[in-house]
């Protein structure tokens with residue numbers, strides 16, 4: 001078993017992915033994945049999300065994934081997961097696992113995306129936080145803390161708010177206020193219940209040079225006794241295990257010797 005045999009942060013055309021569940025499964029199997037989990041975005045009431053997240057009725061999603069479980073039985077395990085958004089209006093119960101993620105802050109009847117770029121960040125800063133950029137990050141991490149406290153199987157892209165912050169152009173990631181907010185979110189997670197993902201999706205799509213989350217957060221998670229799992233947040237069939245070598249290197253730099261593999265029988269751990 002190697003980290004590369006597990007891919008459990010996977011999107012499809014049923015949310016905002018480019019490829020069908022069937023195409024993602026075929027690509028995963030060809031890439032050597034033996035524990036594949038689908039994690040389409042959960043439904044939210046946000047108008048801009050419609051069509052990019054699952055419908056509130058997840059019957060088709062369930063049946064497509066469960067059909068793939070049958071089709072690959074004995075060759076590759078297929079898990080039914082969900083990337084549950086903090087604004088979601090459906091429950092993450094009833095899935096094999098769930099990834100808890102924050103993609104928005106809300107206020108004044110509006111939603112501000114954490115990962116849609118500078119204009120959304122600036123609007124959130126100026127309309128919700130009086131022009132205080134670090135307050136945007138504190139608002140984001142307060143939501144991450146609330147999701148972490150719900151004990152997701154995996155805590156998703158912990159510091160997604162840094163996606164468009166190359167060179168510190170939106171805020172200072174070394175500021176004590178920033179670091180304190182991020183660490184408080186991490187401390188809200190239970191290392192015995194939740195895995196932290198090292199997510200290469202931002203690298204795969206060209207937004208970042210390194211995976212989420214930052215090294216200081218991984219080191220703190222290690223000190224807390226936490227475990228990590230490598231994920232690609234794949235939105236296309238060519239990215240199923242994108243950047244796992246880089247993610248493994250980051251994990252080792254933080255002191256981890258193993259990463260988690262989700263299986264139908266529970267969580268296993270393999271050497272990095």
Ligand SMILES: [Zn+2]
Pocket residue numbers: 083101103156157
């Ligand atoms: Zn996400």
Ligand SMILES: [Zn+2]
Pocket residue numbers: 009011083233
């Ligand atoms: Zn995702």
